[in-house]
Amino acid sequence: MTTKNRPPTIGDVAQRAKVSIATVSRVLNGKVPVAPDKADRVRAAIEELQFVPRTAARVLASRKTGTVGLVLPEISGAFFSPMLRGVEAGIRQAGYDFLIHSMQTTHEGIPHRQLGEHNTDGLIVFTGSLDIKELTRLNRINFPIVLLHQTPPESLNIPVITIENKSGAEMLVDHLIEGHGRRRIVYLQGPEGHEDSVWRERGYRESLEAHGITFDPELVATGGFDDEEAFATIQELILEGVEFDAVFAGDDDAAMGVMRALKLAGRLVPDDVSVVGFDDIPFARYVSPPLTTIHAPIEEVGREAVSQLMRLINGQQPEALTLMRTELVLRESCGCESGEIKPASPMDP
Numbered sequence: 001m002t003t004k005n006r007p008p009t010i011g012d013v014a015q016r017a018k019v020s021i022a023t024v025s026r027v028l029n030g031k032v033p034v035a036p037d038k039a040d041r042v043r044a045a046i047e048e049l050q051f052v053p054r055t056a057a058r059v060l061a062s063r064k065t066g067t068v069g070l071v072l073p074e075i076s077g078a079f080f081s082p083m084l085r086g087v088e089a090g091i092r093q094a095g096y097d098f099l100i101h102s103m104q105t106t107h108e109g110i111p112h113r114q115l116g117e118h119n120t121d122g123l124i125v126f127t128g129s130l131d132i133k134e135l136t137r138l139n140r141i142n143f144p145i146v147l148l149h150q151t152p153p154e155s156l157n158i159p160v161i162t163i164e165n166k167s168g169a170e171m172l173v174d175h176l177i178e179g180h181g182r183r184r185i186v187y188l189q190g191p192e193g194h195e196d197s198v199w200r201e202r203g204y205r206e207s208l209e210a211h212g213i214t215f216d217p218e219l220v221a222t223g224g225f226d227d228e229e230a231f232a233t234i235q236e237l238i239l240e241g242v243e244f245d246a247v248f249a250g251d252d253d254a255a256m257g258v259m260r261a262l263k264l265a266g267r268l269v270p271d272d273v274s275v276v277g278f279d280d281i282p283f284a285r286y287v288s289p290p291l292t293t294i295h296a297p298i299e300e301v302g303r304e305a306v307s308q309l310m311r312l313i314n315g316q317q318p319e320a321l322t323l324m325r326t327e328l329v330l331r332e333s334c335g336c337e338s339g340e341i342k343p344a345s346p347m348d349p
Contacts, residue, residue, distance in 0.1 A: 007051075008049040008050065008051045009051075010024050010025065010028075010051070012045075012049055012051070013042065013045045013046055013049060013051050014045075016045035016048065016049060017038070017041040017042045017044070017045040018041065019038050019041065019042060023038055023042065024042050027039050027042040027043065047133060047137075050137070050140065064121050064313075065119060065120055065121050066095075066096055066097060066121070067096060067097045067098060067099055067119065067120045067121060068091050068096050068097075068098045068099075068120055068121060068122050068123070068124065068306070068309060069098065069099050069100075069101065069115035069116070069119070069120035069122070069123045069124070070084075070087055070098060070099070070100045070101070070123070070124045070126075071101050071115060071123055071124070071125045071126065071129040071130055072100065072101070072102050072126045072129055073102070073126060073127075073128055073129050074102055078252070078253065078279075078281035078282060078283060079251070079253070079279055079281060079298065082298040082299040082302070083126075083148075083298050083299065083301060083302045084100075084302065085299050085302065086298070086299035086300060086301060086302025086303040086304075086305075086306075087124060087302035087303070087305060087306055088302075089299075089302075089303060090302065090303040090304075090305070090306030090307060091306050093306075094306060094310050096121070099115055099119070099120060101115045116138065116143070117138070117141065117143050121144065121313050122143070122144030122145065122146070122309045122312060122313050123138070123143070123144070123145050123146070123309075124145075124146050124148060124305045124306070124309055125145060125146070125147050125148065125150070126148045126149065126150075127147070127148060127149040127150035127194065127195055127196070128150065128191075128193070128194065132153065135147075135152060135156060135158065136153075136155075136156060139152075139156045139157065139158060144309055144312035144313050145158050145309075145312075146158070146159050146160075146161060146305050146308050146309045146312070146318070147159070147160045147161070148160075148161050148162070148301065148305055149161075149162045149163075149195055149196050150162075150195055151195060157320075159308050159312070159318040159319060159320055159321070159322070160320070160321050160322070161301055161304050161305045161308065161322045161324070162195070162196075162301075162321075162322075162323060162324070163196075163296045163297065163301065163323070163324045163325075163326055164323055164324070164325055164326045165195075165196050165199035165200050165203065165278075165326075166199045166200065166202050166203035166206070167203065167326065168200070168203065168278065168294035168296070168326035168328070169199070169200040169201070169202070169203025169204050169207070169248070169278070169294070170203040170204075170206060170207045171294070171328045172203075172207075172248055172276045172278070172292075172293075172294060172328065173185060173203065173204050173207035173208065173248060174207050174210075174211075175276075175292075175328065175330070175334065176246045176248070176274055176276065176334060177207065177208075177211045177213070178211075179334070179335070179336070180246070180270070180274055180334060180335045182245045182246035182274055183213055183245065184216075184219065184243055184244040184245045184246070185204070185208070185219065185244065185245070185246040185247070185248060186219045186220070186221065186234075186237065186242075186244045186246065186247040186248065187200075187201060187204045187219065187220050187221075187248045187250070188221055188222065188223025188224075188230055188233060188247065188248070188249050188250040188254050188258070189201060189220065189221070189222050189223060189224075189250060190223065190224060190225040190250050190251065190254075191224055191225060192222075194225070196251075197225070197250060200248075200250060200278065201220070204248060218242055219242070219244060221233045221236075221237060223249055223250045223251075223254035223257070223258075224254070225250055225251045225253055225254055226253060226254060226257070227253050227254060227256045227257035227260070228257060229254070229257065230249055230250075230253075230254035230255070230256075230257035230258050230261070231257035231258070231260050231261045232257075232261075234247065234257070234258050234261035234262065234265075235261050235264070235265070238261070238265050238267075244273065245272070245273055245274065246273060246274040246275070246276070246334075247262075247273060247274070247275050247276070248276050248278075249275060249276065249277050249278075250277075250278060251277055251278045251279050252277035252278065252279045252280065252281045252283070252284045252291060252293055253277075253281070254277070255275055255276065255277035255284075255291055255293070255333075256283070256287060258275050259275055259287065259291075259333070262275070269289055269333055270289065270332065270333055270334055270335040274292075274333065274334040274335055275291070275292075275333045275334070276291070276292045276293060276333065276334055277291050277292070277293040277294075278293055278294045278296065279293065279294065279295075279296045279298065280293045280294065280295035280296060280329055284329075284331070285331065287333075289331070289332035289333045290331035290332050290333060291331055291333045292328075292329065292330050292331045292332070292333045292334035292336065293329050293331070294326045294327065294328060294329070295326060295327040295328075295329050296324075296326055297324045297325070297326070300324060301324055304322055304324065308322065
């Protein structure tokens with residue numbers, strides 16, 4: 001049993017989990033298989049006791065690995081390619097190597113902590129890629145972490161890099177209303193709890209309110225930042241007889257699915273329905289009609305994340321919040337001619 005005068009030991013973990021010290025050691029090393037029920041008890045005890053292995057403490061105190069870790073929910077998709085370019089360029093410039101871990105590759109039975117204090121000097125973590133318990137554990141041992149597109153709990157002092165989601169969304173909806181007279185604007189939410197989606201919806205709602213348009217919950221549905229999910233959602237809205245003259249798809253991937261669904265239903269873009277996205281992925285300019293969207297500086301976000309992480313690793317004070325500016329890119333899917341770019345006003349994320 002631990003006391004207030006000393007941190008928990010491996011023996012305390014073993015006692016709490018009702019296993020031997022050797023079993024705890026095997027779980028920590030991750031090299032020798034351990035019965036799932038015993039491994040689960042050990043991990044639960046580690047979390048309950050907030051146990052930090054001495055090896056991890058020694059690594060942090062005595063040496064550097066020369067490696068930075070990047071934790072993502074997935075690697076596929078047009079959004080992550082420029083982010084990876086930015087992170088890689090920044091890390092190479094800093095003279096580090098880097099490891100990538102995708103949560104898609106984590107299978108049952110494989111240890112959760114693929115990257116951390118045992119094999120990197122710091123982590124760049126994209127929203128939703130690590131749970132709060134793991135972020136809290138790493139923060140408690142002063143391990144350098146930078147979060148992308150995710151605000152940590154107030155109790156955790158972790159720097160954040162994100163983009164102007166709300167002001168970008170406001171610019172899109174303002175343009176649909178003021179430039180094209182649209183009033184029945186659908187908003188497709190991203191994955192549940194995704195911070196970018198929350199801020200974009202806030203911008204959508206505030207633009208409607210500023211123009212005296214009553215918010216209609218019937219016009220808010222789930223697109224999941226995914227073309228197939230957005231395709232199915234728009235089909236469902238059409239079948240239900242929901243009237244709309246514009247769609248803010250949440251992001252560009254979802255916008256592709258929206259336009260497919262509208263085409264299948266015989267509705268012309270932009271004559272019948274204006275469609276806008278967010279992110280300005282490369283394909284946005286080549287789809288027919290070219291997609292009006294918000295240009296997000298995704299590659300620059302990756303570079304800035306490395307810059308702030310290097311400050312942490314080198315014992316310097318990072319920026320608590322770095323907000324990267326977005327721009328409105330007008331193309332034909334809203335009813336404009338392609339080519340005009342307008343910067344978003346610096347506001348909330």
